[in-house]
Amino acid sequence: MWNMSGPVTRACFSVCVVSFAAISFAGCNKKTSNLAAVKGKVQLNGQPLVNGAVITDFAGGRGAQGAVKNGEFELGTFTANDGALIGQHKVAVTANDPSAGGPESSPGKSLILQRYNNASTSELTIDVKAGEVNAPTIELKSP
Numbered sequence: 001m002w003n004m005s006g007p008v009t010r011a012c013f014s015v016c017v018v019s020f021a022a023i024s025f026a027g028c029n030k031k032t033s034n035l036a037a038v039k040g041k042v043q044l045n046g047q048p049l050v051n052g053a054v055i056t057d058f059a060g061g062r063g064a065q066g067a068v069k070n071g072e073f074e075l076g077t078f079t080a081n082d083g084a085l086i087g088q089h090k091v092a093v094t095a096n097d098p099s100a101g102g103p104e105s106s107p108g109k110s111l112i113l114q115r116y117n118n119a120s121t122s123e124l125t126i127d128v129k130a131g132e133v134n135a136p137t138i139e140l141k142s143p
Contacts, residue, residue: 035083036128038075040136042068042093044112049140052095052111056126057119060087068095084128090119091126093140112140 042049048071056063056075064075064084074081093116097108115121126136 034086034130035077036086036130037083037133038064038066038126038128038136039133040073040075040126040138041071042073042138042140043071044095044140045142046139048072049093049095049111051098052093054138055092055094055119056084056089057092058085058087058089061085063089063119068093084126084134086128086130089126089128090122091124091138092117092119092122093124093138095140111142113143116140 040054042052042054049068050070052068053065054068054073054075055065058064062077062085064077066073066075066081075084076082077084093112095111097111099108110117116124124138126134126138128134
């Protein structure tokens, strides 16, 4: 018969319980409940931006990103299109001329002003609000 009252058994049991709890809750810190959908538009000189990327910088945690296709984007933080954390995000946008070469060439000429490539200099923001689909329109100018 097993002696369950010994100090080694109690220590082993405690380690097992703590390990089980740690494994069970390992994925729970992603703050997915603090995400809201962001499906927006990007315009360059009043026209839809054909392709590019939107990247956010969020002081309260992880930023989000999304590809721009035909002037539209959807942000994702932990997985594609899962939304962005609630609060104000600084925004960067990148967009290069896709006709500049093949897959091993340089990214090509930038289609937008250089300041938009950095969230610190772009002066662009998105205010992500809880409980709604956020639909910002980002207006850009070409160089």
